[in-house]
Amino acid sequence: MRPFVRWFTALTAAVCALPGAPAVAAAGVPDARADDGSHVVAETTVDGDGRVLDLTVRSTGIGAYAMVRLILPQDWAARRWPAIYLLAGETRLQDYRGWSANTDVRQLADDAGVLVVMPGSGSAGFFSDWWNYGKDLALNQWETFTAVELPQLIDRGYRGDGRRAAAGLSLGGYGALELAARRPGVFRYAASFSGNVNPAGPTGELLTDAIVTSARLDPEALWGDRRREAARWEAHDPLVNADRLRGTELYLSAGNGLPGPLDAKLPIDVLPGAMLLEFLCGAQTTALAGRLRALGVPMTADLYGPGTHQWAYWQQQLHKTWPRMLQVLAS
Numbered sequence: 001m002r003p004f005v006r007w008f009t010a011l012t013a014a015v016c017a018l019p020g021a022p023a024v025a026a027a028g029v030p031d032a033r034a035d036d037g038s039h040v041v042a043e044t045t046v047d048g049d050g051r052v053l054d055l056t057v058r059s060t061g062i063g064a065y066a067m068v069r070l071i072l073p074q075d076w077a078a079r080r081w082p083a084i085y086l087l088a089g090e091t092r093l094q095d096y097r098g099w100s101a102n103t104d105v106r107q108l109a110d111d112a113g114v115l116v117v118m119p120g121s122g123s124a125g126f127f128s129d130w131w132n133y134g135k136d137l138a139l140n141q142w143e144t145f146t147a148v149e150l151p152q153l154i155d156r157g158y159r160g161d162g163r164r165a166a167a168g169l170s171l172g173g174y175g176a177l178e179l180a181a182r183r184p185g186v187f188r189y190a191a192s193f194s195g196n197v198n199p200a201g202p203t204g205e206l207l208t209d210a211i212v213t214s215a216r217l218d219p220e221a222l223w224g225d226r227r228r229e230a231a232r233w234e235a236h237d238p239l240v241n242a243d244r245l246r247g248t249e250l251y252l253s254a255g256n257g258l259p260g261p262l263d264a265k266l267p268i269d270v271l272p273g274a275m276l277l278e279f280l281c282g283a284q285t286t287a288l289a290g291r292l293r294a295l296g297v298p299m300t301a302d303l304y305g306p307g308t309h310q311w312a313y314w315q316q317q318l319h320k321t322w323p324r325m326l327q328v329l330a331s
Contacts, residue, residue: 032157036060038149040157051076052106054096059149061129061141062122067096068150070158071109071116082163082329083115083154085187086318087127087146087172090211096120102311108322114329115160119150123215126208126222127175128236131229133221140221146175147183165189165325167251169314170281171196171211177238177288180248189328191251192238193317194277194309198284200230200237207280239284242291249328250292250299253317254278254285255307262312270310277309 033039042056046069055068073081086099099105099118109116121127125142133140154160166187168176173195180190196211198204205226212219223232234240257279259271266274282303289301302320307313 030157032153034060034149034152034156036144036149038145038153040153041065047106052100057145057150057153059141059145061139061144061149063139063141066122066145067120069096069100069118070154071100071106071118072158073113073115074110076159080159080161081113081115082165083117083151083160084112084325084329085117085119085146085164085166085176087166087168087175088119088121089168089170089172090121090124090215103315103318105318108318112322112326114326115154115158117150117154119146121146121171121175124171124212124217126171126212126236127178128222130221131223131232143179143182147179147186151186163188163329165191165329167191167193167318167321167325168195169193169317170277170309173197173281174199174238177245177250178236180250181238181241181244182236184244184247187248189249189251189325190245191317191321191325192253192285193314194254194281194285195238195252196281196284197252197288198237198239200226200233200240201284201287203280204237204284205233207277239288239291242288242297243295245292245299246295246297249324250297251302251321251324252285252289252299253302253304253320254282255309255313256282256303256305257308258306259308260304260306260313262316263306263308263310266308266310271308274308274310278307281309 029040029043038060040055041058044054046052051072053070057066059066127142129143130140164187166176173192176190177192180187196207199208209219255278257275292299
């Protein structure tokens with residue numbers, strides 16, 4: 001392991017919380033399958049009024065079970081609904097429960113008239129179909145799960161109407177843009193909050209290696225060796241493929257890694273890792289914003305200066321983007 005990756009992995013471990021156990025199975029699973037046979041095998045009610053569900057999905061693409069938290073709109077059974085997908089960061093940072101545990105998305109969803117879909121992304125799924133993961137292990141096709149299997153299950157089993165927006169934090173921010181570029185039309189709107197949006201670049205490669213290594217996986221299993229498989233790495237890079245984002249409404253945000261107005265309560269032992277992560281993601285986000293401007297691809301950027309890699313800023317960004325996501329889905 002390279003010295004930087006070893007040091008960075010130790011720092012990110014201070015920022016990250018380990019995931020909890022999956023939900024317990026319950027009855028009431030809809031009889032719906034994705035084209036490849038993926039289906040929900042368990043549905044657990046999380047809240048008292050039955051509008052927050054944890055779904056256990058048997059994914060053909062991943063070759064394993066995946067968890068999804070789903071918030072249903074009021075009067076859910078009355079009609080079909082658009083959906084907002086909130087994408088998780090790497091599991092060591094948070095999992096499918098992270099958005100509902102760390103933001104007020106439940107309150108935002110109460111009167112919004114949308115499904116809110118919050119999938120997990122594995123220990124470091126990268127929202128990608130891994131290239132060299134190993135035939136004796138799970139297939140690890142997280143792009144297929146998030147952009148194909150799950151939308152089919154939501155539309156067929158939970159009254160989705162095919163209109164979708166996506167927002168993600170950290171690795172989920174990368175995922176929102178990655179999927180928008182590689183799967184045009186799946187999302188009408190894609191927002192990245194503090195995303196690793198240039199993984200094929202020098203700092204992005206180090207960050208990508210560190211994230212995969214921290215999950216005790218082989219970085220070369222993702223897209224191969226960076227030098228020998230350069231084209232494969234670049235094919236999964238939103239900055240390299242910025243022109244493919246044309247046609248999707250885009251929102252980018254990040255801080256510069258310096259402590260900002262929302263960092264006063266951040267534990268001192270967490271601060272160095274949160275600063276470094278945001279510095280790297282902020283630089284990549286700034287570069288992507290510049291690239292999109294140069295190409296004439298419309299987007300909105302909030303490069304807000306001081307701020308670190310933590311939930312207080314992502315809660316703020318969720319509030320900034322929520323009204324526009326609803327407008328785009330209503331059009």
